[in-house]
Amino acid sequence: MSQTPAQSSEEKPKPRRFEPPVSPATQAFWDATREQKFLLQWCTDCRKAIFFPREVCPSCLGSSLEWKESAGRGRVYTYTVEYRPQNPNLAGPYTVALIDLEEGVRMMSNVVDCDPDRVSVGMDVGIAWEALSDGRHLPMFAPTGSTTGGDQ
Amino acid sequence: MVGVADDASPTGELELSGRALEARMISEALEDAGLTLADVDGVCHAGSSMGLAEFLGIHPRFTDSTNTGGSSYEVHVEHAAAAIAAGLCDVVIGVYASTPRSDRKRGGGFRGGPGMMMGPNPMAEWEMPYGLRMPMGPYAMAATRHMSQYGTTSEQLAQIAVSTRQWATMNPKARHQDPLTIEEVLASPMQTSPLHLLDCCLVTDGAGAFVMTSAERARDLARPPIYVLGAGTCHDHSMISEMPDLTVTPGAISGANAFAMAGVKPGDVDLLMGYDSFTITALLHLEDLGFCAKGEGGPFVEDGKTAPGGSLPMNTNGGGLSYTHPGMYGMFLLVEAVRQLRGECGVRQVDGAEVAVAHGSGMVLSCMSTIVMGTEATL
Numbered sequence: 001m002s003q004t005p006a007q008s009s010e011e012k013p014k015p016r017r018f019e020p021p022v023s024p025a026t027q028a029f030w031d032a033t034r035e036q037k038f039l040l041q042w043c044t045d046c047r048k049a050i051f052f053p054r055e056v057c058p059s060c061l062g063s064s065l066e067w068k069e070s071a072g073r074g075r076v077y078t079y080t081v082e083y084r085p086q087n088p089n090l091a092g093p094y095t096v097a098l099i100d101l102e103e104g105v106r107m108m109s110n111v112v113d114c115d116p117d118r119v120s121v122g123m124d125v126g127i128a129w130e131a132l133s134d135g136r137h138l139p140m141f142a143p144t145g146s147t148t149g150g151d152q
Numbered sequence: 153m154v155g156v157a158d159d160a161s162p163t164g165e166l167e168l169s170g171r172a173l174e175a176r177m178i179s180e181a182l183e184d185a186g187l188t189l190a191d192v193d194g195v196c197h198a199g200s201s202m203g204l205a206e207f208l209g210i211h212p213r214f215t216d217s218t219n220t221g222g223s224s225y226e227v228h229v230e231h232a233a234a235a236i237a238a239g240l241c242d243v244v245i246g247v248y249a250s251t252p253r254s255d256r257k258r259g260g261g262f263r264g265g266p267g268m269m270m271g272p273n274p275m276a277e278w279e280m281p282y283g284l285r286m287p288m289g290p291y292a293m294a295a296t297r298h299m300s301q302y303g304t305t306s307e308q309l310a311q312i313a314v315s316t317r318q319w320a321t322m323n324p325k326a327r328h329q330d331p332l333t334i335e336e337v338l339a340s341p342m343q344t345s346p347l348h349l350l351d352c353c354l355v356t357d358g359a360g361a362f363v364m365t366s367a368e369r370a371r372d373l374a375r376p377p378i379y380v381l382g383a384g385t386c387h388d389h390s391m392i393s394e395m396p397d398l399t400v401t402p403g404a405i406s407g408a409n410a411f412a413m414a415g416v417k418p419g420d421v422d423l424l425m426g427y428d429s430f431t432i433t434a435l436l437h438l439e440d441l442g443f444c445a446k447g448e449g450g451p452f453v454e455d456g457k458t459a460p461g462g463s464l465p466m467n468t469n470g471g472g473l474s475y476t477h478p479g480m481y482g483m484f485l486l487v488e489a490v491r492q493l494r495g496e497c498g499v500r501q502v503d504g505a506e507v508a509v510a511h512g513s514g515m516v517l518s519c520m521s522t523i524v525m526g527t528e529a530t531l
């Protein structure tokens with residue numbers, strides 16, 4: 001961020017990537033990312049984690065839902081390395097992956113702090129964060145044991 | 153199915169666009185059938201069947217605007233067959249026209265990207281921030297998983313592009329008609345690993361249409377009718393991150409249901425028109441439709457089984473990889489299947505073709521729709 005040309009302290013930095021909108025059902029999730037807390041939604045009836053967060057449980061249609069903090073540990077289910085990104089602000093190559101979380105749900109993310117050539121199916125990963133322009137953070141994942149995976 | 157038409161060009165571009173191109177396709181398909189617009193009382197269109205009918209000045213009593221992406225046209229055939237069988241209507245037309253190549257040249261047209269979806273929606277929140285290239289990224293993820301789980305190789309995927317190109321050399325309308333080698337596929341630029349440029353479909357102008365009516369009425373028409381023997385549709389996700397297993401598409405269900413309805417087994421099929429947006433897409437169809445076991449698609453295609461002279465001719469028009477791909481390719485599967493079963497395909501004709509499968513894939517491996525078709529001899 002510090003090397004962006006023509007940066008002025010008055011101006012809010014322009015988002016580099018497409019930043020996720022917030023919906024009523026996901027407000028709590030995104031609020032928690034301000035403190036780099038990774039929340040998962042659970043159905044109190046089914047006792048199953050839900051992802052993506054929504055208004056009702058996709059198993060029972062119940063609305064008895066709660067948020068619990070996740071340790072953010074998972075495994076790479078599959079991935080692709082983007083060599084020619086559609087978004088010109090993102091420089092390839094970088095890795096987009098589907099992560100199977102320990103809680104039994106799957107989400108898309110980037111694998112960071114890891115050379116794309118070294119990413120593999122089955123690799124253990126843990127939560128990492130990238131700051132968004134409005135104080136929220138975007139959940140990303142880094143290989144477990146990586147020395148820089150915590151915060152930035 | 154009593155009338156078909158399609159158009160594409162080696163330049164990748166067509167003169168007409170929009171409703172004008174749709175109207176020409178409808179007119180050609182009706183002429184092929186020996187019918188006129190006055191006979192039409194059912195309309196299928198993946199954008200707006202109402203807008204199309206208004207343009208044509210007809211008042212249909214069956215209407216279908218279902219849009220499941222590229223498989224929309226197989227779904228339309230399924231719905232039209234059911235509607236005709238139920239007595240809702242007698243003659244149904246379906247049409248598609250899209251000219252992304254010309255549109256881009258004219259500086260207008262549709263461009264995907266972050267601005268495409270406004271407001272909160274699951275894809276904007278949970279996928280778009282991560283910079284996955286669309287539409288090839290999700291297919292690349294399926295390929296990575298298939299390779300990891302079953303040992304499928306880039307060479308095997310490339311063989312699908314090579315075999316399909318062999319068919320395209322016999323289609324004078326195909327965008328690419330020069331022979332292709334595995335080495336050339338592997339040497340083409342990596343787009344989103346493990347997919348190379350030549351693992352990916354074209355972006356070209358193209359259009360097509362079909363006409364359907366009851367078996368009874370079909371017997372008196374211009375061409376030998378081709379019968380819809382079975383149909384099946386299934387979708388199991390919309391976003392790739394919600395796909396339960398990236399190595400198994402909902403085609404495993406749509407295909408099994410269509411085959412059961414038709415009383416046909418994969419071994420009875422003379423021609424597979426399997427949606428090839430990417431090489432991996434076609435490979436997954438071969439497995440999910442039961443032409444080989446799950447995980448064995450790579451070895452299955454290796455010796456050119458799907459090429460001219462092979463035991464399972466696949467995508468004989470040159471496919472989305474080499475003939476044309478205007479975005480929602482499913483219409484061209486139907487048109488080629490009908491022409492092959494009528495024996496009209498000249499140098500690329502599959503000898504004695506009696507049973508064909510048109511298998512459409514929509515969105516990101518999301519919605520599969522399978523149509524089993526046969527000649528009069530298969531009834």
Ligand SMILES: [Zn+2]
Nearest residue numbers: 043046057060
């Ligand atoms: Zn529940």
